[in-house]
Amino acid sequence: MKIKNIVKLSVLCFAFGNLSAQNPWPKATNTAQPWTRWWWMGSAVDEKGLDKQLTTLSKAGFGGVEIVPIYGAKGFENKYINYLSPEWMKMLQFTTDKAKSLKMGVDMAVGTGWPIGGPQVDENDAATKMIVQTYSIQPNEKFSEKIVLKDEKQKNLKTINLDIVTAYNEKNEAVVLTDKVAQDGTLNWKPTSGKWTIYAVFVGKTLQKVKRAAPGGDGYTLDHFSPDATKDYLKTFDKAFGNSNYGIRSFFNDSYEVYGADWTADFKEQFKKRRGYDLSQYIKYLVSDEESELAGRIKSDYRETMSELILHNFTENFTNWAHSKNSQNTNQAHGSPGNLLDLYAAVDIPESETFGSTKFDIEGLKRNLEDINTKEVPDINMLKFASSAANITGKPLISNESFTWLTEHFKTSWSQVKPEAEQIFLSGINHIFYHGTTYTPANVQFPGWLFYASTNFVPENSLWPNIKGLNSYVERTQSVLQSGKSDNEILMYWPIYDQWANPKGKDMAFKIHNIEKWLHPTVFYENLEKLGKSGYSLDMISDKMIGEAKFENQNIQVSENGGSYKVLIIPQLNYFSEPTLKNILNLAQNGASVIFQSEPKDVPGFFEFEKRRNELQSLWTKIPFQQDGNLKSATFGKGKIVLSSDVEKALEYLKIEREKLTDTGLKFIRKKFDGGKYYYIVNHTSKEINQNIPLNYSGKQVALMNPENGEFGIAETQNNSVKVQLKSGESLIIKASETPDNSIPKWKYVEKTDAPIVLNQPWQLTFKEGGPELPKSKTLDKLQPWTNFTEDTSTQSFSGTGVYATSFKLNKKADDFILKFDKLYESAKVIINGQDAGMVWSLPFEINVGKYLKKGKNTIQIEVSNLMANRIRYMDQNKIQWRNYHEINFVNIDYKTFDASNWKVQPSGLDGEIQLIPVYFSK
Template sequence: MIIKKLLPIVFALGLTPVAQAQEQWPPVTQTAKPWTRWWWMGSAVDESGIKAQLQDLSNAGFGGTQVVPIYGAIGYEDKYINYLTPQWMNVLDYTVATSAGLNMGVDISVGTGWPIGGPQVSTQDAATKMVVETYSLKAGETLQEKIVMNDEKQKGIPGVFLSAVTAYDENGKATVITDKVLQDGTLQWSPKGGNWQLYALFVGKTGQKVKRAAAGGEGYTLDHFSDTALGNYFKAFDTAFGNSNHGVRSFFNDSYEVYGANWTPDFFTEFQKRKGYDLRLYIKDLVTKEGNEQIARVKSDYRETMSALMLENFTSKFTAWAHGKKSMNTNQAHGSPGNLLDLYALVDIPESETFGSTTFYIPGLRRASTDVQSVEPDIAVLKFASSAAHVTGKKLTSNETFTWLTEHFKTSWGQCKPEVEQVFLSGINHVFYHGTTYTPANAAFPGWLFYASTNFVPQNSLWPHLKGLNEYITRCQSILQSGEPDNEVLAYWPIYDTWANPKGLDMAFGIHQIDNWLCPTDFYTNTETLNSIGYSLDYSSDKMLTEAKVVDGQIKVTDKGAAYKVLVISKTKYMPVATLEHIIRLAKSGCTIVMQQFPEDVPGFNNLESNRNKLKDLIASITVQQKNNGIKEAVLGNGKIIITDTISQGLAYANINRETLTDRGLKFIKRKIDNGTYYYIVNHTPNKIDGLVALNTSAKSVVLLDPQTGKTGVGSFTAQKNNISVKLQLEPGEAIFVKALNELGNAKDKWNYHDKDANPIVLNNAWKLHFNNGGPVVPSDKTMKTLQPWTDFTDDVATQLFSGSATYTTIFKVERKNADDYVLQLDQLYESARVTVNGKDAGLVWSVPYKLSIGNYLKKGENTIEIEVRNLMANRIRYMDQNKLEWRKYHEINFVNIKYESFDASNWEVQPSGLGGTVTITPVNFLKD
């Protein structure tokens, strides 16, 4: 055999096959490992508990934590440590030092709970909203009532004041009469003729306070649009941290989630400075719920100004502050009323989040509709963060992962795998679990838990098998953090089309509202279509295009950022003149542009006709020629603009080739390295892939890397002029990395492709079942003629309420050990297993397709297999609720289910646990040359 012939060479080089395989993977860094959000409930933590839990996290394969103080547990109030006090800082210092000893990193949130705020936020600096009171007045009359705030909640709050009063006549003509209002609200103004409507705009406060705040973090939510407010906010951190970052790698800000904050005290001034006209004359337009084109344009200008203030007064200042501490910052821009791409681009680590679970058509992957959120994560939303990182050259894009993946206590590690793969496929490469809750040593099962997270805690019965998921993620991220992104297409996000909506006022780009701002757009339809047919892409904002240049025919927004072969413009109604000017500039510099049509109009209200004429003149200056199949083309300088109704047709015309592997349902993402390209290929289909898969790259050698097992080997491929076809064998639910090299690689072992499977050995002898550990009670041992889950033993009540570990053992014979390998296949596994063969650890089985290579551990004749299975926490929690055993003792929200109702597991069905169906061992021979 070729493999056997190679072994002496491998050993002569000092490389065991395992060591040689490991050399193919990039080095494991701190950030290659997954990190976890670490909830400190009430910050009731101590050094012994911190040390113990960090050791647990390190042993499980975590690379760091994101410390977030949160509301506390009832009965531990005397243990609470107020946020940012000297005592809290001492605990942080201990955490950082202990983490460093374990080669782990530490991030912290710049606040407790969310959104950002706290006791240092005065009412003047608190989240602000406009409150408009209206009055009617006739000619010659004097307003009898005073112009004062009528909202009882606003009265007496410092910082609330009258900002502007505007009078409108019957024809809509506006007159600002703010200076006619006395301090007590008396209006000293009377119209000479007609009927008038008065609009008084008060600067009010939302009254929102920090949600789920920890001790010492209670207080108002911050005004994100005021640089003064943010400067005042960080003074508390400057006092606590001084000139040091105390070892904190990155300061983290959670998603926006500030409700009703649609103003800031000096908004009129800021608006005039940016948009060139007096917004006080258009207060009526702002508060009209629906309206005409003028209202839409004024609201568009308002929203653009809000975005600019968010960018300049919060995000930019936050980044500068973190850099002043010689740290990085991490920011979740989603949810804010700002251009997400520009906000993400301004921070060191853009962070997105997944909320809920995705439907995957993978056989054997369980997903109960009653246990998941109604809204699924969308890869198109995740790409806003990764796109900003890619175009600006940032190495890391992080993600808050597994938030509300399933109902509490019902999440298996196998369910996590395709969800995190979806995250990776969006371009994200730095995963944060959501999350882990600090638990003191004396807390009974199930320990302390946060209400909205998947329970990545040592008290979880599945915890000892978490290393399987963590190692998978680590291998993936070690590659996905290598090299540079390799997306060919840059897609322009036409935000002005969304801003030009006459309905409502402030516009938050939240992950739960994408049906309002993203899904109805041509941009979304086109990018989803391009992604599904094999084009890899990132997004661009207007601001990014102003900074972009063409290098060797490709678009680069920054010198360190990714390069793109083509810019795609979806059907766009509103586009600023400056944006079209930059698109034309890029084309003249040698870039290829594919667009569905020229923009129809300019956004905004000021200088409207002048800007419209400029846009028309720009478009008229472009000479367009008709080509075949409905395609039009304009040659500009060294580049061109291709106009077509179908973007994919335009890309094909521009010789931008798609990856045809998506025709078979495969998903992918690429990374460029110095000597080649990495492809991450995932099979989320119900079908097995066995054959040649075409890739748009050249190669002299190909290495396959399995992130599930860590195995690597030289792959079989054929080379054409501009592409290769690689032989892949992928079961549903499996993933592979293809390393296509422009040189002969250093891998010595060939990839072991499976030939046709032989008849399997069915393990149909008697099985013994021994319960190892768990609770609330450990069931008695069982013997069974036919394999079955332990929850099928309904005559033993203990099996119905047990969560923990139990080992299935059987003996079987191998008549002849003459195959290249033997593959163990578990038919029904609830939920994960560690397999021991003849006393030797053969590895973990924790995700579909529930198989494991065990050939190295078998012997001719009699063999013993032990399969240690761990089940969900659900059955034990069900028992506790049925018996009214109190375990939910938290302030604030206490504990809720996935529908945000009071949590109660007493009516749950017993969750199947253990092994069922058939267990087989299939002799496998490898394909020979």
């Protein structure tokens, strides 16, 4: 639908009062609030401590916790509780009961540390690998060497066995000799001519154990490709949980980080069943580094088999088991050697992960190079693998492990967290889990127990007094993103066979930590980037999903509860499955629109590939393409198929409209609800957006909603465009509805502002809370950070809250006043005339305060909370012990020994001017 109205928006527009009117915000459940990964160090928890921390989290605006037991703190060994022991289950029951009383939810990991594994994983169920040994043999030579495993680490294992023995001559002719090897390793075969190389494949074990395991959780990692291993593993939880789920909402499995697991005991049989031929004859091409077409085809089949095994034998079994407990499951598919889209789609709550820090152009946003990991940056398109799978299959929640290693320890401000959260939301994710919070006993001094790779969302953090500002923002935004369905219009096929056909390597894990190798160099990624910036909304789709898709109600739909899509794009690729092409032609026959960026060149895999290639070409030639300007198009049944290297031109040809608002640099995500649509819009540019922008949908009434403070109002409207004035770093939600609601007040627009009143009179600085000690009070001639006062050494080491206070006379009248901070280190609570006027924690650092001001004398207090960094610096300089953990003690962002003693003092408090800006609304 073309937009009918102009919406005037302004970052300086506020809808005051009238909060008793009909509220357009969706009702927020605890899933709309942020949740946090909750590490139980050594599981050294008790009821008093659990009660205290859950209550503290609830008051701060958290909706739930995700329990992950890990290694413990030294000196507390007598407090450790073994994982899943009766005592541990008692603590879990207390936790879920307390959480329920606070209206919070509880998830828990199915294991300790990561990846999944533990003491119940015996040798048979442990992660498995192939061990390859080669031998040379001359013609007519009696082979005297025995084919036995040489690996000393494996020799004592009982499950090791010889799986495949195949010999190749110089012409690459193969003879499978597996049944010619006696139990003692003697080979009963000798060639009659030529030189031969024997490849012997043994079923071995990776011997990897759970990293960062908690007491009672240590053991081998799991063989994800074995259904028996998965079922055996989960029996331990059946025993501990009995017929109850103990109040667990969702059972969680962390990212796949099983190294070297490239085989399973019955892989050879599974491969033949699924791929149609015996791998034994071609084992050389799998295990060698030969870069040939044949090697690529064998490896493609191998990788596809791995993908199917982890999907069916682990992921689906995990989901079914969680359902048997009347719970849900959450799974991080990334890192797996499988089709991520299918793996994410096979669970209740797909979960992605962000690691590192993004470079945003937001004016004033801090990003010190010495405090970040420059090698890894979160990528919105990597996050879309999880949201795409959920959107297509109709999963209401998509979660994210958020802010892992956002900056160096103790140096992350809430203003740095906000744009990272916004990027996560813009990817389609709607259920954030902070990474994270560590349980700390009440008698442990500052900084409490800490996890080594965390942004510190802990009550001991000196920034904690203002975390409610961030949490409320997340809650309001997620309440919208969870209440609507995805309104993405485009499906983009992921050409995974082009990845799988790579003749290099063996197993292929799609990790978030190496997307520069497997994702960034592809045309697929180039399309995702280009279309996203152009204003198109899309999800990624797999072969399996295409096979399940139908064309109904003028749209492509995979699941009854999933998204509806106007077009399917097949990006430029080399390898394409003929069943997938057949499924696409069926969709087109029924009315679907399809864009091919290029003609598929070949089929993947080895089995009867020439016959399948002919079938692919035969299917392709059935499309009656005609030249149509710069592209080719064909009417196919009731549908349309377009062939064009320029995907955007093809979308224009099919009249798929982009949202032109992205031409300004604004980012958006669109959701649909019964009777309208939401737009979540973010300004991550360095400039203020002050211009008319179009919306593709406007409905009959438009409400503006500010997710930072909850204010709302009905917008003024005219034809064809929306006027937006958003400052750098701000966001807005537009609710376009078909049903007008006359009870909602009008949004108040700023028409002009007067010259600012600068609060440059003397200020009193006192210190409210924090440590190691409170600095002395001071009278300031001008505003400045408390760290400027080097003569008072306590100001250099203090982390906590300092209070700047003054009074001023106000004689000027205005519709409202904006309190604007020049520099704020790092967040603040504003109190005017004894009334709480709100928190300032994100860029731009300003807040509307008109309703708290009066004519004549006014008092103002600004309670500023700084980073933990200066106090940690002091502790390290004075060699005060605060990190004392088993296994990994504490590391910095580069995984080297942490030492803050040489850090610069981080500026703390207020700097520059504070202005009071008079605001006048249009009538």
